[in-house]
Amino acid sequence: xxxxxxxxxxxxxxxxxxxxxxxxxxxxxxxxxxxxxxxxxxxxxxxxxxxxxxxxxxxxxxxxxxxxxxxxxxxxxxxxxxxxxxxxxxxxxxxxxxxxxxxxxxxxxxxxxxxxxxxxxxxxxxxxxxxxxxxxxxxxxxxxxxxxxxxxxxxxxxxxxxxxxxxxxxxxxxxxxxxxxxxxxxxxxxxxxxxxxxxxxxxxxxxxxxxxxxxx
Numbered sequence: 001x002x003x004x005x006x007x008x009x010x011x012x013x014x015x016x017x018x019x020x021x022x023x024x025x026x027x028x029x030x031x032x033x034x035x036x037x038x039x040x041x042x043x044x045x046x047x048x049x050x051x052x053x054x055x056x057x058x059x060x061x062x063x064x065x066x067x068x069x070x071x072x073x074x075x076x077x078x079x080x081x082x083x084x085x086x087x088x089x090x091x092x093x094x095x096x097x098x099x100x101x102x103x104x105x106x107x108x109x110x111x112x113x114x115x116x117x118x119x120x121x122x123x124x125x126x127x128x129x130x131x132x133x134x135x136x137x138x139x140x141x142x143x144x145x146x147x148x149x150x151x152x153x154x155x156x157x158x159x160x161x162x163x164x165x166x167x168x169x170x171x172x173x174x175x176x177x178x179x180x181x182x183x184x185x186x187x188x189x190x191x192x193x194x195x196x197x198x199x200x201x202x203x204x205x206x207x208x209x210x211x212x213x214x215x216x
Contacts, residue, residue: 001033001035002034002035002036003029003034003035003036046173046174048070048072048077048140049118049120049140049142049173049174050174051068051077051080051118052068052069052070052118052119052120052142053068053120053142053174053178053181054068055068055069055070055080055081055095056068056082056095056120056178056181057181059083059084060181060185062084062086062087063086063087064082064083064084064085064087065083065085065182065185066083066120066181066182066185067082067083067095067120067121068080068082068083068119069081069096069099069118069119069120070099070117070118071099071102071103071112071115071116071117071118071136072115072116072117072118073103073107073112073116074114078103078106078107078115079099079100079101079102079103079106080099081095081097081098081099081100081101081102082095082098083095084098092126094124094126094127095119095120096117096119096123096130096131097126097127097130099117100112100130100131100136103115104134110134111134111135112134112135112136112137113135113136114137115136115137115138116137116138116139116140117131117136117138117139117140118139118142118173119140120142120143120178120181121141121142121143121149121178121182122141122143122145122149122150122152122153122171123139123149123150123158124145124148124149124150125148125150125155125157128150128151128155128157128158129150131158131167132158132165132166132167135165136167137167137168138168138170139151139167139168139169139170140169140170140173141170141172141173142172142173142174142177142178142179143175143179143182144171151169151171152169156169
C-alpha cells in the first residue's frame, strides 16, 4: 500500500515554518507498512496563480493555448509571461521562457535564485530545462500535463538529483480552474474547426451543383 501526503498552508509553502507534522505522519505510515511515495505542499493563498490565470486569458484572447506565468521575488511579481508561440512564430516563445527572460533583465542576472515561478500548466521539457538552468528556487504548478509534462508526469526534470540544481515543486494550486481554462479552449477550437469544415463542404457541394447546372 502507498500513500501521498498533501500539506496545506502558505507558511509551509513559503518555508516560514517546518512541516514537522508531515514527517511524523510519514514515520507513522511507514510503521504500518504504508510507503509514502510523494509529499507536496499546497499554499492556501492562490492569488499568485490567479495572476498567472489572468495572463493565460490574454493568451487565449490572442488565439494562443492559454498558459500564463508569473515570477515572484521577495514577495513581489517581477516578471509576467504568457504563451506567444503562434503570435511570434517562434518555437521557444512559451510562457515560462518569456517570464524568465524578463525576470533576468529585471534582476540583472541569469540566476533566478530565490525566485518562485507560478505556472498554470506543468512545464514541457524545454521549459523545465530552462527553469533548472536559471536556478529558479521554487515552481508552483496549476494543472498537470500527462501528455507532455516534465515536472512529474512524463519526466521530472525539476527534481533530478543528477543535476547540480533541484527545484522545489508544488502541484495542484487552483488545479480545477487551470484545467477548465485549457479544456474550454480546446473544446472551442474543435468547434471552430468543425464549423470551418462544414462551410468548406457546403461551398464544395455548391460548386459541384453549379458546375452540373452549367453543363446541362
